[in-house]
Every structure is written in structure tokens, then in C-alpha cells.
């Protein structure tokens with residue numbers, strides 16, 4: 001179990017394709033995992049996800065631990081039975097959400113105490129309890145408890161990394177189930193020496209897979225790519241590599257080119273619910289007046305159900321009228337776009353044409369305004385700092 005076999009390598013980059021065996025099926029990599037935060041990919045059924053060709057779905061331990069509770073899900077047959085999804089599932093440890101969502105948090109060497117953002121109740125995660133919660137949920141891939149620090153803060157990253165490393169060893173020791181692959185998470189912000197030290201320490205613990213955490217949380221894209229440049233080569237080539245929380249099309253291509261195998265992100269499903277549609281020419285805002293009477297599909301030539309049956313004018317109407325079908329169809333299109341991108345990436349890696357494909361895709365794909373994105377991320381990081389100082 002958890003055999004990872006590399007099936008093709010791109011001759012002009014570090015991109016590779018592979019097959020990762022899990023108890024609920026083989027994952028073809030590189031792959032994108034839709035996010036089902038509360039054991040549901042918002043606005044879709046598992047049947048929709050099968051039809052879209054999704055292979056791996058992510059669920060959040062923090063949210064499910066708070067509501068409805070991990071014991072309840074275990075009694076209901078684990079996450080697979082509870083949410084009616086028979087293919088592989090990945091759960092995160094809950095650490096990231098404690099650091100980004102909880103109303104209050106206090107970290108010590110042994111774990112983190114926090115208040116639920118749902119009802120203010122007091123809770124505590126330790127490496128052992130994070131593993132126990134994920135063993136109750138029963139996903140195929142589970143994650144070590146880690147501390148996600150603000151990426152540009154050197155002192156904080158050093159302190160957080162010491163805890164993340166100690167917790168990784170304790171998570172490994174706490175694991176009881178042999179049918180779950182526990183991944184270690186490399187942290188260290190944008191600091192090359194910390195990233196290398198983190199990869200080296202985790203490599204020593206011999207995990208069946210390695211995640212790169214703490215990116216896409218406030219640094220620029222160039223800083224993220226530079227961090228991947230120094231981190232990925234430090235990870236074992238024969239294990240899957242997972243870039244957490246990253247899923248913009250341009251970032252997936254840059255990540256794949258650097259040797260990343262797994263991605264997850266709320267981006268395609270979240271922007272869909274705001275009327276943001278991913279197309280080969282960039283992101284399109286369906287709410288714009290220019291689409292009011294537009295008879296074309298979202299993306300001409302797209303094979304998804306939404307594009308095969310409906311016009312931009314109809315979809316815009318659904319959004320303007322607040323009809324839930326709009327959320328469903330927009331989500332279908334965006335996930336189809338991401339999963340189709342991954343199929344093309346795998347095909348081009350096998351054919352040895354990935355680098356040319358990447359260049360052509362990026363030449364046609366208009367990026368959202370970088371400055372406004374960065375400003376948005378910086379505001380988010382600032383809010384977190386203000387909260388922590390309260």
C-alpha cells in the first residue's frame with residue numbers, strides 16, 4: 001500500500017507523472033483535489049465529482065472535529081461512508097484552521113488551545129489528538145499537526161519550526177492505523193535555510209509523502225516559486241509531494257514544473273460561487289453587464305455540463321436572481337477546468353511536451369492583477385496579526 005511509482009518525467013523541467021496507491025484507489029499524479037471543507041464540496045454531489053473525474057477530495061479535520069464531531073463520523077462509517085464518497089480522501093490536521101480561523105489560540109510546546117469560531121467553546125489539539133481525530137475520520141492520506149507561521153517573519157518561523165518538527169515526530173509515533181498514509185509538512189516561510197532544514201529533518205522520519213505548507217498565505221508569487229525551487233529538491237524523489245492550499249492554474253503549472261505531484265485549493269469552487277469563471281484566457285466575472293444577453297457558453301469548446309447546455313446570459317441571470325443552480329453550474333465548470341488542466345498536464349508530461357504546453361497556456365492565460373492580489377493577501381495577514389495581538 002502507498003506505493004508511488006513515477007511513470008514519466010519531463011525532459012525540460014522537474015515535472016513528473018506518477019501513480020500513488022491508496023486503499024480507495026490509485027491516484028494519477030499530478031492531481032488537483034477539490035476541497036470539501038465540511039465533508040461536502042459545496043454545491044456538488046459525489047456523483048457530480050465522479051463525472052468530473054475527481055480522484056481525491058480534501059476534508060478539514062478542524063471543521064469536522066467541531067461539527068458534527070469526529071466520533072459521530074467514525075460511528076457513521078468514517079468519512080467515506082458519511083459523505084458517500086468511495087474514492088480517496090485527504091484530511092489536514094486542523095492546524096492551519098486553528099491558526100487562521102479560531103477566535104483565540106495559545107500555543108505551547110505540547111499543542112495548541114483555541115476557542116471555536118462557532119460557539120466560543122474551548123478546545124485543545126496536540127499531535128496525538130490530531131492523529132486520533134484523523135484516524136476516526138478514516139481518510140486515506142492524513143497530515144501531521146504543524147504550525148503555519150506568517151511567511152516573512154523570521155523569528156516566528158524559527159520558533160514555529162522547532163514545534164512543527166517535534167510534533168511531526170510525535171504524530172508519527174502516535175499513528176496506529178496502517179491503512180492511512182501520514183505526510184510530514186515542511187514549513188519555514190520564505191527562508192531557504194529553514195526550508196532545507198525542515199525538509200532534511202522530516203526526511204529523517206521517512207514519511208510516505210511530504211507536504212509543503214505555509215505558502216500562498218501572504219508572500220508574493222515570486223517568493224512562493226523561489227521557495228519551491230529550494231524546497232522540492234530536498235525531498236525524496238520517490239515519494240509524492242503535496243503543495244498545500246495552492247490551486248490557481250498558473251501556480252499549478254509552476255508547481256508541476258518544479259516537481260509537485262498533489263495540489264488542493266478552495267479557489268475554483270470559492271470564486272465560482274462569486275460568479276468568477278476560469279477560462280483559458282483568464283478569469284471571467286459573470287456578473288458583468290457585458291454578458292447580460294450573451295448567447296455563448298462560459299467557454300466555447302468546453303465539454304462540461306454547464307457549457308454544453310447553458311449560455312452566459314442564463315448563468316448571469318441565475319447569479320443576479322440569487323438562484324442556487326447558478327452556484328452549482330459555475331462550480332461544475334470551474335472544477336472541470338482544473339481537472340481537465342491536470343489531465344492535459346499528465347498527458348503532456350507523458351508525451352515529453354509539458355514545457356511547451358506550460359508556455360502556451362501561460363501566454364494565453366491573463367493573470368488577475370498581481371498588485372491587487374498581493375494587497376489582498378497582505379491585508380489578510382495584517383488582520384491575523386492584529387487579532388493575535390489582541
Ligand SMILES: [Zn+2]
Pocket residue numbers: 298299302303304305306307308333336
Ligand atoms: Zn465549461
